[in-house]
Amino acid sequence: MNQEAGARPRPLPTTTYAVLGMLTFGECSGYDLGKAVDESIGYFWSPAKSHIYAELRRLVTLGYASERKVEQEDRPDKRLYRITAAGERALREWLNDPEVMPESVKSPFLLKLFFGHLMEPERLAAQVQEVKRQVHEMLARLAEIEKRIRDRDDLFFPYMTLRSGVAHCRATSRWADDVLKRLEERSGR
Amino acid sequence: MNQEAGARPRPLPTTTYAVLGMLTFGECSGYDLGKAVDESIGYFWSPAKSHIYAELRRLVTLGYASERKVEQEDRPDKRLYRITAAGERALREWLNDPEVMPESVKSPFLLKLFFGHLMEPERLAAQVQEVKRQVHEMLARLAEIEKRIRDRDDLFFPYMTLRSGVAHCRATSRWADDVLKRLEERSGR
DNA sequence: GTCGACATGTAACCAGTTACATGATTAA
DNA sequence: TTAATCATGTAACTGGTTACATGTCGAC
Numbered sequence: 313m314n315q316e317a318g319a320r321p322r323p324l325p326t327t328t329y330a331v332l333g334m335l336t337f338g339e340c341s342g343y344d345l346g347k348a349v350d351e352s353i354g355y356f357w358s359p360a361k362s363h364i365y366a367e368l369r370r371l372v373t374l375g376y377a378s379e380r381k382v383e384q385e386d387r388p389d390k391r392l393y394r395i396t397a398a399g400e401r402a403l404r405e406w407l408n409d410p411e412v413m414p415e416s417v418k419s420p421f422l423l424k425l426f427f428g429h430l431m432e433p434e435r436l437a438a439q440v441q442e443v444k445r446q447v448h449e450m451l452a453r454l455a456e457i458e459k460r461i462r463d464r465d466d467l468f469f470p471y472m473t474l475r476s477g478v479a480h481c482r483a484t485s486r487w488a489d490d491v492l493k494r495l496e497e498r499s500g501r
Numbered sequence: 502m503n504q505e506a507g508a509r510p511r512p513l514p515t516t517t518y519a520v521l522g523m524l525t526f527g528e529c530s531g532y533d534l535g536k537a538v539d540e541s542i543g544y545f546w547s548p549a550k551s552h553i554y555a556e557l558r559r560l561v562t563l564g565y566a567s568e569r570k571v572e573q574e575d576r577p578d579k580r581l582y583r584i585t586a587a588g589e590r591a592l593r594e595w596l597n598d599p600e601v602m603p604e605s606v607k608s609p610f611l612l613k614l615f616f617g618h619l620m621e622p623e624r625l626a627a628q629v630q631e632v633k634r635q636v637h638e639m640l641a642r643l644a645e646i647e648k649r650i651r652d653r654d655d656l657f658f659p660y661m662t663l664r665s666g667v668a669h670c671r672a673t674s675r676w677a678d679d680v681l682k683r684l685e686e687r688s689g690r
Numbered sequence: 691g692t693c694g695a696c697a698t699g700t701a702a703c704c705a706g707t708t709a710c711a712t713g714a715t716t717a718a
Numbered sequence: 719t720t721a722a723t724c725a726t727g728t729a730a731c732t733g734g735t736t737a738c739a740t741g742t743c744g745a746c
Contacts, residue, residue: 325733326609333616343697353615356608360735365699386743388697400619407613407620412631415608419545420515422604422665424596426542427522428658430589431596442601468687469617472680476611476673483672484665491661498657514705532725549707554727577714577725 327359329406331367332376335395336403342368343390351457352470355477356415368393376402425491437495444488447481454478516548518595520556521565524584525592531557532579540646541659544666545604557582565591614680626684633677636670643667 330353334345342365349358359367368391371377376399383389395403421443428436454477461467461474519542523534531554538547548556557580560566565588572578584592610632617625643666650656650663 326612327733330612333612333619336616336619341697342699343695353612356606356611358605359733362699362736363734365697366734369699384696387695388740388742390697403616404619407616408624410624410627410631412628412635413609414635415606415610416547417545417604417606417669419604420602422545422662423515423519423522423542426659426662427525427592427596428661429655430522430525430593435597435599438599439601442599446601446603466618468683470615472617472683473611473615475679476676479672479676480606480669483668487665487668490664494657494661516705530725531727532723548705551708551727552706554725555706558727573724575715576723577712579725 324402324406326357327363328367328370329403330357330359331364332371332395332399332403335371335377335393336400339392339394341390341392345393353473356473371399374402375399433495433499437492440488440491440495444485447484447488451478451481451485454481513591513595515546516552517556517559518592519546519548520553521560521584521588521592524560524566524582525589528581528583530579530581534582542662545662560588563591564588622684622688626681629677629680629684633674636673636677640667640670640674643670 330349331345334340334348334353337348340348342361345368346361346364349364368377368379371393372379375396377393377395380392380394381389382392421439424431424439425436454474458471458474458478461471464471519538520534523529523537523542526537529537531550534557535550535553538553557566557568560582561568564585566582566584568580568582570578570580610628613620613628614625643663647660647663647667650660653660
């Protein structure tokens with residue numbers, strides 16, 4: 313009784329559009345889509361695999377995607393999904409909606425740091441170092457991807473999102489150095 | 502039947518520690534704690550108000566906080582919570598755990614940008630501008646807070662988390678300018 | 691003979707949000 | 719009289735995760 317007459321239909325979850333959008337790069341299976349997500353939008357929108365399969369089924373019931381089964385001999389059978397005209401319309405509508413939802417950061421580490429007065433300073437410094445390590449690992453992964461897409465004009469927009477990731481990683485790295493420096497200064501006093 | 506003998510108790514959700522940590526700054530009510538969260542850890546960990554009340558009750562049942570009722574004449578009665586010795590131990594244990602969960606970013610905007618090939622360029626540019634606007638609004642809020650805590654040595658750790666926010670906002674702003682520039686270059690061709 | 695890639699899904703769960711309810715006081 | 723601040727909470731929901739199940743093929 314939550315979808316009464318006159319009530320406008322609640323908007324689809326963002327993940328639905330994420331999966332729909334991935335289909336604009338061509339027909340593919342849930343499995344392939346999941347792998348594509350892992351090294352593209354996964355950096356700022358990362359649904360679980362099982363969730364991706366569920367969303368693909370939803371897209372079909374909505375008429376936003378079509379499905380066809382492909383039987384394979386050497387490998388398990390698979391289902392291929394393709395975006396429909398209605399799906400593309402729905403996606404464009406969502407994309408052009410001027411409302412910009414602010415990004416949300418969830419950082420258990422910053423939370424810990426906020427309560428740093430209760431931590432042993434060496435432990436804290438070690439965790440800041442670990443953050444740096446993770447960030448540089450990420451930068452290495454991003455650099456690999458960058459090589460592949462930098463000069464591909466058809467991947468201009470994905471490239472811009474990658475640059476966002478790089479910018480944030482660099483900012484974090486510099487910030488971490490600053491924190492370590494100040495931490496040492498404090499311990500010296 | 503999901504907590505059998507021998508199974509180690511599942512770790513508490515991060516939000517529980519977030520609320521517990523806030524109590525280390527002194528006894529307070531759910532209401533006050535909610536307000537404190539809004540302009541401190543709220544920037545990287547933001548539970549709903551109703552969630553905060555629920556977590557405070559959980560802390561009491563865990564023995565991590567004590568509760569006392571305070572009757573007021575001019576205002577509604579309230580419950581004040583204070584962290585216990587067991588609570589502080591549990592918090593310290595969590596803080597010193599060397600495992601660093603990487604931060605997660607959820608950005609519906611980057612998701613849209615990734616599919617920018619389906620957007621009208623002016624609409625996209627407008628949304629990038631809107632991101633910049635939001636970021637500068639945030640920077641103004643952070644600058645206000647910075648003035649108040651910059652020279653408070655007792656707030657060194659909160660200050661470090663604030664600097665993280667500032668660094669990320671600046672990085673986003675510069676990145677947005679770069680995107681706008683490239684977007685114009687592209688439209689010129 | 692074991693591991694990883696391929697391929698799809700179910701069932702159970704959970705963390706967290708939203709909307710709402712209540713009700714007093716004070717300021718515009 | 720309208721709105722904001724103070725103050726706490728319930729009930730319903732939802733978006734999403736985790737663990738698991740199933741099975742084949744090829745490489746080492």
